[in-house]
Each structure stands twice: as structure tokens, then as C-alpha cells.
Amino acid sequence: MDADLRAILEGQTRTVTVLSSLIAIQEKLSFLPPAAISAVAELTDASVNEVYSVATFYTHFRFSPPGEHQIELCWGPSCHVLLAPRLRRIAEEFTGMGEDGTTSDNKYTLRGLECAGACALAPVGKVDGKLYGRMTEDKLKQILTDLNGRKAS
Amino acid sequence: MPYDFRRIQDNARAQWQALLDPATPQIFVGMGIHGLAAGGPDVIEALRASLKRRGLEADTRETGGLGLDYAEVIVSVIKPGAPRLFFGGVTPEGAERLVSEYLVNGRAPEDLFLGATGNPSTGSGHSLEGTGLPDLFQRPELRLQYRIITKNCGIIDPTDIGHYIAHGGYGALHKAIFEMTPEDIVDELGKSNLRGRGGAAFPAAMKFRFLQGAPGPPKYHLCNGEEGDAGAFNDKHLLESDPHQTLEGIILSGYATKAGGGKGFVFIRVGWDLPINRMQKAIGDAYAAGFLGQNIMGSDFTFDVELSLTGESYVSGEETALMESVEGKRAMPRYKPPFPAAYGVWGKPSNINNVKTYSYIPSIVQFGGDWFAGIGTERSKGTALACLSGHVKRPGLYEVPFGVTLRQVIEEAAGGVPEGRTLKVLQTGGPLGGFLPASALDMPIDFDGMVAAGAMFGSGGIIVGDDTVDVVDLTRVLAEFNAEESCGKCFPCRLGTRQMADILERLTHKQGTERELQAAMVIGQTMKSSLCAHGHLAENPIKSGYRYFEEEFKAGLKAPIAT
Numbered sequence: 254m255d256a257d258l259r260a261i262l263e264g265q266t267r268t269v270t271v272l273s274s275l276i277a278i279q280e281k282l283s284f285l286p287p288a289a290i291s292a293v294a295e296l297t298d299a300s301v302n303e304v305y306s307v308a309t310f311y312t313h314f315r316f317s318p319p320g321e322h323q324i325e326l327c328w329g330p331s332c333h334v335l336l337a338p339r340l341r342r343i344a345e346e347f348t349g350m351g352e353d354g355t356t357s358d359n360k361y362t363l364r365g366l367e368c369a370g371a372c373a374l375a376p377v378g379k380v381d382g383k384l385y386g387r388m389t390e391d392k393l394k395q396i397l398t399d400l401n402g403r404k405a406s
Numbered sequence: 407m408p409y410d411f412r413r414i415q416d417n418a419r420a421q422w423q424a425l426l427d428p429a430t431p432q433i434f435v436g437m438g439i440h441g442l443a444a445g446g447p448d449v450i451e452a453l454r455a456s457l458k459r460r461g462l463e464a465d466t467r468e469t470g471g472l473g474l475d476y477a478e479v480i481v482s483v484i485k486p487g488a489p490r491l492f493f494g495g496v497t498p499e500g501a502e503r504l505v506s507e508y509l510v511n512g513r514a515p516e517d518l519f520l521g522a523t524g525n526p527s528t529g530s531g532h533s534l535e536g537t538g539l540p541d542l543f544q545r546p547e548l549r550l551q552y553r554i555i556t557k558n559c560g561i562i563d564p565t566d567i568g569h570y571i572a573h574g575g576y577g578a579l580h581k582a583i584f585e586m587t588p589e590d591i592v593d594e595l596g597k598s599n600l601r602g603r604g605g606a607a608f609p610a611a612m613k614f615r616f617l618q619g620a621p622g623p624p625k626y627h628l629c630n631g632e633e634g635d636a637g638a639f640n641d642k643h644l645l646e647s648d649p650h651q652t653l654e655g656i657i658l659s660g661y662a663t664k665a666g667g668g669k670g671f672v673f674i675r676v677g678w679d680l681p682i683n684r685m686q687k688a689i690g691d692a693y694a695a696g697f698l699g700q701n702i703m704g705s706d707f708t709f710d711v712e713l714s715l716t717g718e719s720y721v722s723g724e725e726t727a728l729m730e731s732v733e734g735k736r737a738m739p740r741y742k743p744p745f746p747a748a749y750g751v752w753g754k755p756s757n758i759n760n761v762k763t764y765s766y767i768p769s770i771v772q773f774g775g776d777w778f779a780g781i782g783t784e785r786s787k788g789t790a791l792a793c794l795s796g797h798v799k800r801p802g803l804y805e806v807p808f809g810v811t812l813r814q815v816i817e818e819a820a821g822g823v824p825e826g827r828t829l830k831v832l833q834t835g836g837p838l839g840g841f842l843p844a845s846a847l848d849m850p851i852d853f854d855g856m857v858a859a860g861a862m863f864g865s866g867g868i869i870v871g872d873d874t875v876d877v878v879d880l881t882r883v884l885a886e887f888n889a890e891e892s893c894g895k896c897f898p899c900r901l902g903t904r905q906m907a908d909i910l911e912r913l914t915h916k917q918g919t920e921r922e923l924q925a926a927m928v929i930g931q932t933m934k935s936s937l938c939a940h941g942h943l944a945e946n947p948i949k950s951g952y953r954y955f956e957e958e959f960k961a962g963l964k965a966p967i968a969t
Contacts, residue, residue, distance in 0.1 A: 267712055267713060267714060267715075268671075268712060268714065270732075270733060270734020270735075271734040271735065272715075272716070272717060272731065272734035272735070273714075273715065273734060274734075275717075276676050276715050276717065297734070303735075306736060307717075307734065307735060307736055310717070310719065310736040310737070310893075311716075311717025311718050311719050311737075312717070312718045312719070312890075313676060313677065313717055313718040314717065328883070329636030329637065329883075329887070330636050330637055330833055330837070330869050330880060330883050330884060330887075331636065331637050331795035331796055331867075331869050333879075333880060333883045334796050334797065334869060334871050334875050334880060335796065335797075367634070367636055367718075367720070367887055367890070367891070368634065368635070368636035368637070369443075370439050370633075370639050370642050370678060371439045371440050371442070371443035371475075371639070372636070372637050372638075372639055372793065372795035372801070372867070372869075373440055373475035373476060373639070373793070373794065373795050373801035373802050373803070374440050374443045374444060374475060374476070374478070374801070375795055375796070375801075377443060384439070384442050384443045385443060386440065386443030386444050386478075387443075387444075
């Protein structure tokens with residue numbers, strides 16, 4: 254087993270399960286490399302299939318590194334009635350992507366959130382981990398522009 | 407030395423009093439998830455920078471949310487000799503003004519001022535009498551409230567166990583262990599008629615009796631803080647604002663169900679960092695204080711609690727799916743029976759309750775089941791934690807007695823829809839809940855009446871929609887949520903939720919057919935053969951939407967229906 258993965262897996266402080274192990278790895282590496290699956294299987298005495306089935310079930314796990322900047326916008330009902338779709342269009346135009354994913358230059362990852370949990374300040378967005386409530390079209394454009402100096406339209 | 411809880415309480419109260427009557431100003435910054443989204447960290451930084459620049463001494467600490475989420479970032483300040491003043495809508499510029507205008511010059515910025523608290527007779531600081539300052543709790547958002555489980559939220563520092571103890575915390579645990587039998591506690595719960603707050607409203611005492619009679623150790627308590635419900639944030643609010651209350655509820659439940667030697671798991675979704683960090687801190691502090699682990703409070707009762715994380719999955723909020731998730735597997739529901747009290751997590755007897763349900767238990771033990779049963783309606787006892795969002799002036803968290811009407815909460819407390827618009831629709835109970843029309847505003851909030859109307863109170867989300875809301879489009883969003891989140895185990899739900907979402911997608915583009923619309927209305931019947939509530943309830947949005955807004959759905963058809 255890869256020494257880094259071993260250190261992460263053996264450093265867990267809570268009850269160790271397949272899920273807890275996958276969460277621990279993604280927390281450190283921000284994605285699950287192929288070696289993670291077999292390492293977790295080895296540690297938890299599960300089959301590779303079992304580990305992979307858990308990893309593909311929970312939507313926050315990813316199997317490739319995220320882009321340099323992460324743009325996450327909530328599409329839940331509270332945000333939806335407060336015009337979240339308009340924010341989504343801005344982010345799609347900015348990244349040139351029509352759906353969730355990472356740009357080919359690995360610069361941006363776009364992701365829809367089902368609920369960011371701050372519904373009373375909808376619409377909500379998260380850029381590079383920072384949570385923004387009462388997002389407006391202008392505010393989002395400004396934040397995106399600040400990411401690389403390129404103006405968002 | 408024998409265990410002396412009285413001394414611990416006295417110390418905590420003295421420390422809290424010192425905070426209310428401080429030598430240097432005490433500043434609290436609202437840092438629940440709404441405070442965070444409103445820029446709380448920037449405000450804290452601005453406050454500290456401003457104090458430092460002026461060479462002023464003051465302590466700055468975080469609180470959770472007061473529930474006036476629209477007014478975040480909320481900052482409260484206690485100056486030496488003064489009551490506690492609350493300010494809302496504080497930005498980094500506002501923080502600078504709080505320092506320069508209030509701390510330095512003694513003039514509270516009026517445009518930010520929300521109200522003050524202070525009542526020496528209840529031990530809450532310097533009196534408001536003669537100050538001319540309005541009482542925070544007389545604001546319209548707070549006047550209507552009956553704060554049982556949110557009473558400390560936004561008031562105390564959730565990372566300081568002493569603050570919780572100073573407000574009566576862990577007193578119920580002490581009373582239970584030394585003055586009550588497990589049977590006594592479950593009897594009080596029975597008298598209280600407390601019903602589960604996760605959505606199903608099952609009588610808590612009955613669940614507790616099942617577990618009490620089950621063999622052990624080990625027996626497990628799972629506190630469900632998954633809260634994937636879009637539009638609901640009350641579990642997160644409690645966990646991040648007053649984690650010890652929930653924790654005390656879990657420990658009490660362990661005692662009441664004879665689960666000594668067993669364990670509780672607090673289950674929170676990965677990514678909810680504030681609830682995770684604050685609960686983790688609370689658990690550690692409770693161990694250090696002797697409220698968890700071996701021989702709790704010097705008694706022979708032993709109980710452990712651990713934090714557990716779930717991956718993102720809405721269905722893992724379902725109790726049997728939650729057990730699968732605790733075991734580290736896919737969050738897919740199990741067959742019932744056997745029920746969790748007989749065969750739960752790792753095959754051992756278990757109880758699963760929502761964060762809110764556990765949070766009520768300390769108060770019920772402290773004040774009695776009859777007290778709790780005196781609040782609310784005939785069949786829905788206690789309080790409702792309504793999470794208001796959408797087109798409403800003052801979105802936030804409102805803890806009101808059951809039986810208060812939707813109109814009272816939405817219009818009186820939360821100010822109604824913004825000027826120039828009219829209220830058209832309410833979406834309640836999360837993505838598996840339903841719609842209500844404006845004419846339902848006078849309906850009392852309760853578990854049963856709202857279900858009969860095709861919606862439900864569920865775990866408390868209420869999304870207010872004004873006359874700009876396209877109900878078909880909003881139904882599509884809910885259907886899409888339900889399709890994305892179907893775990894895939896039962897095919898009626900796996901296929902049915904997807905079919906519904908697809909049909910609604912076509913309806914929103916005026917491409918639906920009459921046959922499809924009819925199909926969408928009956929798919930729900932088939933989905934009722936699924937194992938869990940996800941399949942059982944996924945028809946609610948379209949059913950209730952069609953019931954109240956039929957014309958809008960028909961307008962989504964390609965050709966008009968011949969009548």
C-alpha cells in the first residue's frame with residue numbers, strides 16, 4: 254500500500270468503515286485515486302467491488318482531481334425561486350461548459366449543489382470553498398472575474 | 407473526591423455572569439451557516455483589526471444563529487455596565503462602525519440596531535429598564551416564538567460547555583441519573599406525547615420502550631443529522647448553535663433505554679463543517695467533564711458517543727439506510743421488519759431519532775411531560791421549527807408552538823412577501839412534501855392537518871413563493887431532486903422518479919401530452935410499493951401541485967385538452 258494512503262487510513266480517529274476511509278482520503282487528496290480503492294479494500298477487509306460500489310453511490314466522491322477553482326451553485330427549490338438558474342447560466346458561459354464537470358485545461362470545476370444549507374440567504378453559491386449568500390448576477394460575475402482577471406459576461 | 411455537579415454549575419454560572427458584567431467589552435459574532443454565508447469571517451477579522459488599531463481591549467467570540475437569518479451577520483456587544491445590544495446586517499464596514507461609534511463613543515448605530523437583552527431577575531445581564539432600549543424579544547420575529555430548543559441559539563458560545571451548563575445544561579442528566587429510573591423517563595416522554603421530528607412523527611416514547619425491552623449491551627442510539635432536505639436547516643442550526651443540548655438528549659436517551667455500555671452516533675453529512683466541528687468539540691468537552699464515558703457523573707452508568715459522517719445522499723436520512731451508512735455501506739433502506747429496536751446497526755438493537763427529537767429530551771426531563779403536553783395542539787405537542795425561505799421579507803428559523811397558523815409565521819413574524827407582490831404558493835416539508843395555495847394560510851401548523859391537505863410539515867422547510875413562481879417549473883425541480891436522490895434499490899422508485907422528472911421537464915417546455923400528465927399522476931401509486939418514504943412520498947409535489955394549480959399543469963400540454 255502507498256505510504257501516504259496508509260498514513261491517512263490509519264490516522265482515522267472514528268469508527269473505521271469503507272465510507273469513513275473514503276471520506277478521509279478525499280478530504281486529504283480532494284479526490285479518490287485508483288490506488289485508494291484497493292487500499293481501502295485491504296484495510297477494511299472488503300472487496301474492491303464493495304468499495305467501488307460505495308464510492309460511486311455518494312455523490313461527493315470524485316475520481317479525478319478537481320480544477321484549480323471550484324464553482325458550486327445551489328439548484329435546490331429555495332434558490333430556484335430566487336433565480337438560481339440565471340446564476341447557473343453565467344457560470345456555464347464563464348466556464349464554457351453546459352453541464353457539471355471540469356474544463357479541459359483543468360482550471361475550473363463547475364458543480365450544482367442540491368442544497369447548501371443556507372436557504373434563508375438564497376440563492377447560495379460556493380466558490381473555492383467560500384460560501385456566499387444572497388448571490389446576485391453582478392456579485393457572481395465579480396467573483397468569477399476576480400478568479401483570473403478574465404471578465405465574466 | 408466525590409462528584410460535585412453543584413460546584414460545576416456554580417462555576418459555570420459565575421463565569422457566565424462575569425461575561426454579562428465584564429471588565430472589557432464582550433463581542434459575539436453570529437457564525438451559524440447563515441452567518442458564514444453572510445460573511446461572518448470577514449466581520450470577525452474587521453472587528454479584530456479595528457480593535458487592534460485603536461489599542462482597545464475586547465473579547466471576540468462566535469455564537470451560533472439567533473434564527474433571524476435574514477439579518478446576519480448578527481453581532482452582539484456587552485459593554486461594561488450595559489445590557490447586551492444586538493446588531494444586524496453587519497458588514498466589515500459595519501464592524502468598524504460598531505467599534506468607532508458604539509465602543510468608543512457610546513452611540514449605537516441605529517440602522518444596525520436590532521434590540522437589547524438584559525434582565526437581572528433571570529440572570530441575563532444589566533436591566534433594560536430606564537435605558538430606553540427596546541427588548542430584542544419583543545421584535546415581531548421573536549414575539550410569536552416559544553423557544554424551547556432554540557433558547558440558547560445565538561446567545562451562547564456553542565464551543566463553551568460552561569455556557570450551556572450556566573443555562574441549565576446537563577442538569578437534566580444529573581436529575582435523571584440520580585433521581586429517576588429509565589422507566590420514569592420514558593413515562594415522562596409518554597406523557598409529553600413527543601413525536602419524532604424527522605418527518606414521520608412517530609411517538610418517541612413507543613420507540614424508546616421497544617429499545618428499553620431489547621437485549622443488550624450493546625444498544626445504539628443514532629442521532630440523525632443528515633438533513634438533506636432542501637429548504638430545511640433546523641438540524642444544522644441546533645448542531646452548530648447549541649450542540650451540547652442535542653448531546654445531552656442522546657446521553658439521556660441512552661440512560662432511558664437501558665443502553666448503558668452502548669453507544670450513540672451523531673450522524674452528520676460530510677461538508678456540513680460547522681455542525682461537524684462544533685459537535686466534535688462538544689463530545690470531547692463532555693468526556694472531559696465526566697458527562698460521557700465510564701461512570702458518568704460518578705454513577706454506574708456508562709455510555710459513549712461518537713461523531714459519524716455520511717457521504718452526500720438524501721436517502722441516508724431514512725432510518726434503515728442510515729444504519730447502512732453508519733456501517734459504511736451504500737445508504738439503501740433495509741426491509742422492515744425486523745425493526746431497528748430488534749435488529750439495528752451491526753445487527754444490534756438501535757433507536758434512530760432526529761436531532762430535534764433528541765434536543766427536546768433534556769427539557770422534558772427537566773420540566774416534565776405534562777409541561778410539554780401543555781404546548782401545541784391536541785395531537786401535535788410542543789413546538790415546530792419552521793425554516794422560512796423564498797419570497798419572504800425575513801427568512802429564517804422560527805420556533806413556534808404547534809397550532810400557530812402559517813399566516814402568523816409567514817406574515818406576522820416573517821413580514822410576508824416583499825412589497826408589490828402577492829403570495830401565491832407555499833412549498834412545505836421538503837422535496838417529498840407538497841404545495842399549498844395562498845388560501846391555506848390560515849391553516850394551523852401541525853403534523854396531521856397539513857398531510858391531509860396534501861403537503862406536510864415534515865422536518866420544517868417552508869418555501870414561500872410569490873406570483874412570479876411557475877409552479878410546474880418548481881415541481882420539476884423537486885421531481886429532479888427526487889430522481890437524482892432515489893437510491894436505486896427499488897425499481898418503482900428508481901424508474902418512477904425519473905419518469906416523473908422527464909414528464910415535468912416536457913411540461914415546462916409546453917411539450918407534454920395528456921397521456922403523460924395522467925401517467926405522472928398514477929406513477930406514484932406504483933412507487934408506493936418501494937421500501938421507504940422516498941418512493942412512498944415522491945408523488946406529493948405533482949399531486950398537490952396539480953390539486954391546487956391544475957390550470958398551470960394543463961398549460962404545459964402541446965395541444966389543449968378536449969373536454
